[in-house]
Amino acid sequence: MNLLNKCILVLLFVVLPILVGGIYSPMLLQKKNIMFVCLCKLLIQTWLYGLITMFAVMQLIAIPMIAQRTAFSLLVNVWSALVAILAVAGTTAYIVVFIKNKRCTDKELEFREGTAPVDRKRIAWIAALGVIFVLMTAFQARVASKYQHTDDDDARFVALELIAVENDEMLTLNPIDGYPMYWNTGEVKKDYTSPWTMYVAACSRISGIHPAALSHRMLPMFMIPICYLAYLLLGLHMFGDDWEKTFIFMIIVSVVNMFGYTSTHTVSSLLLLRIWQGKAVFAGLMIPVILDLLYRLYDNPGSAAEKILLFVSCMASSLMSGGGIVISAMAVAFYGLIVLIRHKSIKNTVLIWLTCTPCVVYSLCNVFWYQVFKIS
Amino acid sequence: MAEWCIEIRDMFLEFVGSGWLHWLAAVIVLAAGSIKNKYFRHKFLYPIVFILAVFFCPPVYGTIGIRFMNGMYWRMLWLVPITVIIGYGGVKLCMRCKSYAVKAVVLAAVSVAVALSGKPVFSQDNYYPAQNIYQIPQVTIDVADVIISEITDERVKPYVVVPDEMLCSMRQYTTKIRLLYGRDAYAYIFNELPDTEAAVHNEMVKPQPDVETLAKYAKANNVEYIVFNSNYHVGISDIEMHGYAYFKSVSGYDIYRKSE
Numbered sequence: 313m314n315l316l317n318k319c320i321l322v323l324l325f326v327v328l329p330i331l332v333g334g335i336y337s338p339m340l341l342q343k344k345n346i347m348f349v350c351l352c353k354l355l356i357q358t359w360l361y362g363l364i365t366m367f368a369v370m371q372l373i374a375i376p377m378i379a380q381r382t383a384f385s386l387l388v389n390v391w392s393a394l395v396a397i398l399a400v401a402g403t404t405a406y407i408v409v410f411i412k413n414k415r416c417t418d419k420e421l422e423f424r425e426g427t428a429p430v431d432r433k434r435i436a437w438i439a440a441l442g443v444i445f446v447l448m449t450a451f452q453a454r455v456a457s458k459y460q461h462t463d464d465d466d467a468r469f470v471a472l473e474l475i476a477v478e479n480d481e482m483l484t485l486n487p488i489d490g491y492p493m494y495w496n497t498g499e500v501k502k503d504y505t506s507p508w509t510m511y512v513a514a515c516s517r518i519s520g521i522h523p524a525a526l527s528h529r530m531l532p533m534f535m536i537p538i539c540y541l542a543y544l545l546l547g548l549h550m551f552g553d554d555w556e557k558t559f560i561f562m563i564i565v566s567v568v569n570m571f572g573y574t575s576t577h578t579v580s581s582l583l584l585l586r587i588w589q590g591k592a593v594f595a596g597l598m599i600p601v602i603l604d605l606l607y608r609l610y611d612n613p614g615s616a617a618e619k620i621l622l623f624v625s626c627m628a629s630s631l632m633s634g635g636g637i638v639i640s641a642m643a644v645a646f647y648g649l650i651v652l653i654r655h656k657s658i659k660n661t662v663l664i665w666l667t668c669t670p671c672v673v674y675s676l677c678n679v680f681w682y683q684v685f686k687i688s
Numbered sequence: 689m690a691e692w693c694i695e696i697r698d699m700f701l702e703f704v705g706s707g708w709l710h711w712l713a714a715v716i717v718l719a720a721g722s723i724k725n726k727y728f729r730h731k732f733l734y735p736i737v738f739i740l741a742v743f744f745c746p747p748v749y750g751t752i753g754i755r756f757m758n759g760m761y762w763r764m765l766w767l768v769p770i771t772v773i774i775g776y777g778g779v780k781l782c783m784r785c786k787s788y789a790v791k792a793v794v795l796a797a798v799s800v801a802v803a804l805s806g807k808p809v810f811s812q813d814n815y816y817p818a819q820n821i822y823q824i825p826q827v828t829i830d831v832a833d834v835i836i837s838e839i840t841d842e843r844v845k846p847y848v849v850v851p852d853e854m855l856c857s858m859r860q861y862t863t864k865i866r867l868l869y870g871r872d873a874y875a876y877i878f879n880e881l882p883d884t885e886a887a888v889h890n891e892m893v894k895p896q897p898d899v900e901t902l903a904k905y906a907k908a909n910n911v912e913y914i915v916f917n918s919n920y921h922v923g924i925s926d927i928e929m930h931g932y933a934y935f936k937s938v939s940g941y942d943i944y945r946k947s948e
Contacts, residue, residue, distance in 0.1 A: 313821060320830065352815075367803075419879075455815065458818065459816060459817060459818060460816055460819065461823075466856065466860055467859065467871045468876070471860055476860075487859065488867070488872050489859075489866060489867045522821075524822035524860045527819045528823035528824075543771075546772065557779045557783060560782050560791075560795055561776065561778070564774060564779070564795075564798060564799065565772070565801045568802050569771060571802060572771065572805060572806055573809040573811070573814070574807050575702060575706070577762060577765075578707065579766055580809060581809060582744075584809040592817070595763075598746060599766055599769070603767075603769060625695065634760065638756065638757055638760075638763075639763055642739075642764060643767050646738050646739055650730065650734055651729075653730075664742060675756070
């Protein structure tokens with residue numbers, strides 16, 4: 313693993329997601345507000361939603377390609393092309409957004425000057441909280457990356473990734489022993505409708521890093537901070553973009569996670585012990601993202617942006633695990649009902665429910681497995 | 689119905705584990721936040737109550753849980769954001785103080801309380817120094833490399849029998865080796881092994897395997913290599929009389945290769 317391999321990973325998990333996330337920038341920056349903190353928030357949003365969009369694109373193309381028994385290289389090439397197109401579209405959207413903002417600077421500036429924090433003591437306090445949060449996140453990512461944790465489920469997940477990378481075929485062999493197998497069997501049936509392993513394998517193929525090294529060593533380094541960014545966005549929403557409260561919230565969330573190994577099932581355990589597995593990414597990343605979007609929809613049920621993002625998030629959740637398919641649909645169903653009770657808007661409730669269409673489609677694929685995957 | 693209730697209770701208890709104080713803290717925050725605050729009640733309390741009501745509903749478990757969420761029904765509890773609720777409560781507590789110094793003290797106190805009431809993820813039980821870049825046992829890599837070095841035709845992937853400690857890691861390192869059985873020896877994808885494979889595994893888990901039986905069934909399954917743990921297995925050299933010849937020792941493991 314050399315510097316070039318690591319740079320490609322930075323491209324895959326930081327640069328490209330930010331560029332792809334640019335497609336959402338016009339609807340995320342509605343107030344034309346270009347204060348530094350707002351730019352920070354926009355950057356976090358585009359990074360997160362861009363990465364989730366990349367997951368969703370993989371889910372969209374992987375299922376039919378797996379069912380058609382295409383080569384793994386073809387999946388990687390098609391996915392790379394689609395991500396490249398989205399990155400170009402995202403970059404264009406950024407340019408448009410910033411040109412629009414320049415045109416309306418004067419009036420907006422008056423508004424901004426009134427809201428900017430001027431108390432130096434307060435700024436220093438917020439900066440200190442931010443530094444503590446960043447250090448805590450870096451510590452967690454570093455420990456999870458540097459030290460070894462053994463999880464027997466990797467016998468399936470990492471082996472599937474390795475088969476794809478080395479043999480150029482997707483879900484044809486039993487990952488456990490290497491025999492050809494029929495996939496409508498117990499645990500592995502879920503891998504067809506939730507091929508997270510193919511996403512990791514694609515990153516492995518592009519970066520040139522062995523899937524075991526990528527999963528165990530490199531992914532925690534990227535995924536743990538990204539998961540915390542999802543909590544950061546949730547905090548910013550809960551506390552009305554108050555960074556002081558949000559950083560205090562993040563420090564406490566970090567501590568709860570670091571001391572959350574009260575059972576192997578908790579979100580904290582999955583987040584910090586095996587973040588390279590699909591179910592852990594769902595628990596650590598997608599649950600805070602989906603909750604944040606649902607909380608936003610509770611406040612503003614008519615917002616189209618949140619509904620689009622929720623739809624994409626449901627698609628991405630389906631990539632990660634069978635649990636991701638069912639639980640994200642449940643979350644949308646529950647909170648849709650809450651919106652109905654609170655706002656009494658049937659139209660918005662139905663639209664919110666429609667955002668989990670991908671989950672319904674993929675769960676039907678799983679139930680009607682024989683009809684969808686005519687493979688013997 | 690009573691059986692479903694017991695299963696739900698057990699799943700909940702297993703999920704919470706030793707985290708009762710975290711749950712208690714979240715309940716206190718939810719209760720305190722909900723008093724005279726309709727917005728908080730609607731946004732945070734009701735969805736959680738709704739999720740828990742569905743989780744604890746035996747007919748839901750019986751109809752949806754068992755059929756469609758077999759083995760992952762407990763994951764519904766991920767939707768109860770304990771971490772977020774505790775964080776929210778901590779923020780409210782800190783923001784009651786006006787001075788930054790007092791806020792810092794309260795934040796530290798909350799953090800210590802959370803830490804003391806939980807269990808650390810980063811402990812020696814969970815993490816230990818990595819043995820290599822792949823973060824899998826080095827002995828697996830050493831044994832695999834020896835076998836791979838003998839492969840002349842890339843299309844031929846030898847069947848190998850390995851001790852239990854290598855079952856999960858071997859194919860994370862390479863797919864050039866096929867295992868006669870993997871984690872399925874303890875029920876994973878398939879509930880049980882075919883008879884001839886089970887016969888091999890039954891011998892491999894014994895400290896003193898019956899090498900004749902082992903060799904007989906290994907040969908029947910075209911096993912090319914058998915790997916023994918020299919610190920655990922004894923009397924294995926007799927396998928040389930049954931069609932497997934000593935090939936190499938590496939990192940405390942003896943490798944035998946099919947000779948007939």
